[in-house]
Amino acid sequence: MIKKDRLVENFLDMVKISSPSKNERAMGDYLLKILKELGLEVREDNAGEVNGGNCGNIIGILRAPGKKRLLFSAHMDTVVPCEKVVPVIENDIIKSDGTSILGGDDKGGIAAIIEMLRVIKENNLDHPEIVVVFSMGEEIGLLGSKSFDINSYGVDFGFILDSSGKPGKIITKAPSAARGKITIIGKPAHAGISPENGINALTVAAHAITKIKLGRIDAETTSNIGVVKGGQATNIVMPSIELDYEARSLSNEKLNTLINETFDIFQKVCNEFGAILENNVKIEYPGFSLEDCEEIVKIVKTACEKVGIKSETASSGGGSDTNIYNSKGVKSVNLAVGMTKVHTLEEYIEIKDLVDLSKILVEIVKG
Numbered sequence: 001m002i003k004k005d006r007l008v009e010n011f012l013d014m015v016k017i018s019s020p021s022k023n024e025r026a027m028g029d030y031l032l033k034i035l036k037e038l039g040l041e042v043r044e045d046n047a048g049e050v051n052g053g054n055c056g057n058i059i060g061i062l063r064a065p066g067k068k069r070l071l072f073s074a075h076m077d078t079v080v081p082c083e084k085v086v087p088v089i090e091n092d093i094i095k096s097d098g099t100s101i102l103g104g105d106d107k108g109g110i111a112a113i114i115e116m117l118r119v120i121k122e123n124n125l126d127h128p129e130i131v132v133v134f135s136m137g138e139e140i141g142l143l144g145s146k147s148f149d150i151n152s153y154g155v156d157f158g159f160i161l162d163s164s165g166k167p168g169k170i171i172t173k174a175p176s177a178a179r180g181k182i183t184i185i186g187k188p189a190h191a192g193i194s195p196e197n198g199i200n201a202l203t204v205a206a207h208a209i210t211k212i213k214l215g216r217i218d219a220e221t222t223s224n225i226g227v228v229k230g231g232q233a234t235n236i237v238m239p240s241i242e243l244d245y246e247a248r249s250l251s252n253e254k255l256n257t258l259i260n261e262t263f264d265i266f267q268k269v270c271n272e273f274g275a276i277l278e279n280n281v282k283i284e285y286p287g288f289s290l291e292d293c294e295e296i297v298k299i300v301k302t303a304c305e306k307v308g309i310k311s312e313t314a315s316s317g318g319g320s321d322t323n324i325y326n327s328k329g330v331k332s333v334n335l336a337v338g339m340t341k342v343h344t345l346e347e348y349i350e351i352k353d354l355v356d357l358s359k360i361l362v363e364i365v366k367g
């Protein structure tokens with residue numbers, strides 16, 4: 001039922017449309033047109049306005065009154081460089097010409113959803129109620145899914161197509177993450193004439209950093225200081241320093257404990273030195289964890305079996321729209337698309353994976 005050439009052509013069309021985060025307009029217009037042609041009820045929400053972008057989330061509904069309601073979602077935006085993507089096909093693998101990313105993250109997911117809808121229409125398949133969401137601003141903080149009012153759609157289960165790995169991989173666990181700046185404000189003084197009048201922010205930070213937990217904390221928890229900025233000149237006692245901090249854990253509780261501990265240590269050391277602490281580290285997205293016995297997992301596993309694809313559940317190290325939909329109470333999993341080396345110029349995707357993913361989706365809707 002899957003038409004490989006049509007699927008590939010659609011994918012190639014889409015990767016050629018530049019759609020960096022908050023600038024998804026052209027992509028959104030392209031998708032609105034396709035969804036309309038396929039007979040879906042189409043709308044665009046205000047996520048663009050709310051988040052300072054030029055395109056909202058694109059939403060399509062395929063009605064089936066009285067039936068289960070399933071969400072299928074992938075994001076429209078890509079990381080840069082994506083201005084002029086020139087896709088190249090070699091040995092059934094699609095990659096860029098090496099000067100840009102490919103954008104299989106997440107246009108591979110979008111292509112599979114569109115192919116699924118085409119197969120439903122063409123074959124007059126019996127189907128559940130289908131809500132399709134193509135989100136904006138995913139790459140810069142899950143902006144579209146955070147703004148999307150999923151609860152007004154009465155969705156039973158969400159299938160998000162946005163994981164690397166081979167189709168058949170089902171992400172059922174992902175960490176919660178906290179991120180932000182920790183700023184220490186000391187006191188400037190002339191480093192040669194009166195250093196005793198200053199408070200060196202770097203010294204304060206160094207004392208705190210030797211006491212906090214950094215790196216791998218346990219099997220499900222990590223933290224990092226990735227960027228440090230401070231200082232003006234060698235003859236000025238460093239007046240302030242900014243530390244870009246992040247922490248992740250598969251356990252929301254462990255993450256909260258970790259960031260509270262970290263903040264307490266910074267506060268205590270600042271007090272000792274007479275420095276001021278500013279902390280804007282916040283939970284960026286909550287984690288989720290679904291057991292293998294959940295109905296949504298079984299639905300995907302059964303679909304994979306029917307098309308002869310091995311399935312396995314796995315946990316992810318990063319966040320996706322899946323985190324947000326689960327936090328809003330809609331049980332959702334993140335399905336692997338086949339995209340490889342994403343966010344690099346070497347990104348590629350195998351055509352077979354696009355086909356396999358589309359087959360899995362068709363089986364999910366056939367139920």
Ligand SMILES: [Zn+2]
Nearest residue numbers: 075105106162
């Ligand atoms: Zn993605």
